[in-house]
Amino acid sequence: MTVRLAFEDGTLRVEHDGDGPPTDGVDSLPGVESDDRTGTGRAPAMAYANLVAYLDHREIPYEDDALHADTLDVASAYELRDYQQGALDAWQTGTEGGDGAPRPRWGVLELPTGSGKTVIGLKAIEALGTAALVVVPTIDLLTQWKRELGREFDREIGQLGGGQQVLGPVTVATYDSAYLRADDLGDQFGLVVFDEVHHLGGEGFRDIARMLVAPARMGLTATFERPDNAHEVVADLVGDVAYRLSADDLAGDHLAEYDVKRLEVPLTAAERERYEDAQGTFTDYLQQSSVQLRSPSDYQELVKRSGNDPRAREALLAKQRARRIVRESDAKVEELARILDRHRRDRVIVFAASTDLVYRLSERFLLPAITHETGASERREILEKFRSGDYSRVVTANVLDEGVDVPDANVAVVFAGSGSEREFTQRLGRVLRPKEDGGRALLYELVSADTAEERVADRRR
Structure with a gap:
């Protein structure tokens, strides 16, 4: 008896030709279910690696028509640092699946910004020698990966996204393009690298991993865990964390030493009065309605309730007013003025909480501004002038948090932010690249004293 594997319509088709194992039919194979319409078995494409390992272990003969990945002969001039080699080795060993079976060449590498995750991905492609797909969340990252891969491997690199749809043995795709073309890509790559892999937790993007045969899977991120537990x-789709290092683990040897300074600034009397009134409206509603906010999903339920409950809507609007008061207080603006004056010779990135605030600070301090409204060419020009030293400071919201090659800076100011650990880690990472003079990096947190923002800052840290 021979089992036959084929890729069809984004899934694996599994069949065999008669007597012999598996004696109970193909649905006795791991992950395979009977398809009464066709008289064959079906499994998610991602089950390929586990299924092949099972057949090999049981010495069940099979014909593999599911994976059509080209072999690849490439080499990179990079030499891995000790921790990068450790990460690659840990990924090669793999992680354990939900069924307890080992999954070699599966896993997530969680390393801080600036630690060279891209280099590890390059070396994984080189080591496996198979067609590889790199999936990224932004056009900026697509451009960076394509440039790096083309330079190191000295070959044309395929691109899906950013106005191009060109496949190659090594291809870089945005999550959006990979999702739209998952059916076409499913059997063509032996390795898939998901950069900023936490994005794969989004409902639609999960199908990219499910519909790829790719037996080798690598996730790269600085912050794996998501607040929604996705x-x-x-x-399940890529593997659990196979290797993890924090900024503290690498500070001094491979990343800059750093300090975090939290500056608590007071509200003015007028701001305090407006804040207490707005915050009181919000908390009064929660108490009277017996609503408890323990997670982001609880807050979303409150948002849904506001659609038909005028009091809930009033409470949410009051919360927004309170949040804006503490995020944009006059004392914070004055404190920022002192910081910018103190660091006139440093390269400074100021992180604000909204586009409106970015433009307000840009106008107040004559800072180049980068927001989601900034065109790609203008953004490149600003970052290039920041890199060359023509600009010594920029202000942004969350555009530079990830997916953009930010030039070396040594001071970051979180003027206002969310309670997200990911956001904090990514912003800290923007100043952690090693300094030529061996100097320390510095991150300021501006927090409005005696407000809910203190709790947000504690959660962020």
Whole structure:
């Protein structure tokens, strides 16, 4: 008896030709279910690696028509640092699946910004020698990966996204393009690298991993865990964390030493009065309605309730007013003025909480501004002038948090932010690249004293 594997319509088709194992039919194979319409078995494409390992272990003969990945002969001039080699070795060993079976060449590498995750991905492609797909969340990252891969491997690199749809043995795709073309890509790559792999937790993007045969899977991120716990789904699709290092682990040897300074600034009397009134409206509603906010999903339920409950809507609007008061207080603006004056010779990135605030600070301090409204060419020009030293400071919202090659800076100011650990880690990472003079990096947190923002800052840290 021979089992036959084929890729069809984004899934694996599994069949065999008669007597012999598996004696109970193809649905006795791991992950395979009977398809009464065709008289064959079906399994998610991502089950390929586990299924082949099972057949090999049981010495069940099979014909593999599911994976059509080209072999690849490439080499990179990079030499891995000790921790990068450790990460690659850990990924090669793999992680354990939900069924307890080992999954070699599966897993997520969680390393801080600036630690060279891209280099590890390059070396994984080189080591496996198979057609590889790199999936990224932004056009900026697509451009960076394509440039790096083309330079190191000295070959044309395929691109899906950013106005191009060109496949190659090594291809870089945005999550959006990979999702739209998952049916076409499914059997063509032996390795898939998901950069900023936490994005794979999004409902639609999960199908990219499910519909790829790719037996080798690598996730790269600085912050794997998601507040909605969708990282547990990502672990099923790519593997759990195989290797993890923090900024503290690498500070001094491979990243800059750093300090975090939290500056608590007071509200003015007028701001305090407006804040207490707005915050009181919000908390009064929660108490009277017996609503408890323990997670982001609880807050979303409150948002849904506001659609038909005028009091809930009033409470949410009051919360927004309170949040804006503490995020944009006059004392914060004055404190920022002192910081910018103190660091006139440094390269400074100021992180604000909204586009409106970015433009307000840009006008107040004559800072180049980068927001989601900034065109790609203008953004490149600003970052290039920041890199060359023509600009010594920029202000942004969350555009530079990830997916953009930010030039070396040594001071970051979180003027206002969310309670997200990911956001904090990514912003800290923007100043952690090693300094030529061996100097320390510095991150300021501006927090409005005696407000809910203190709790947000504690959660962020």
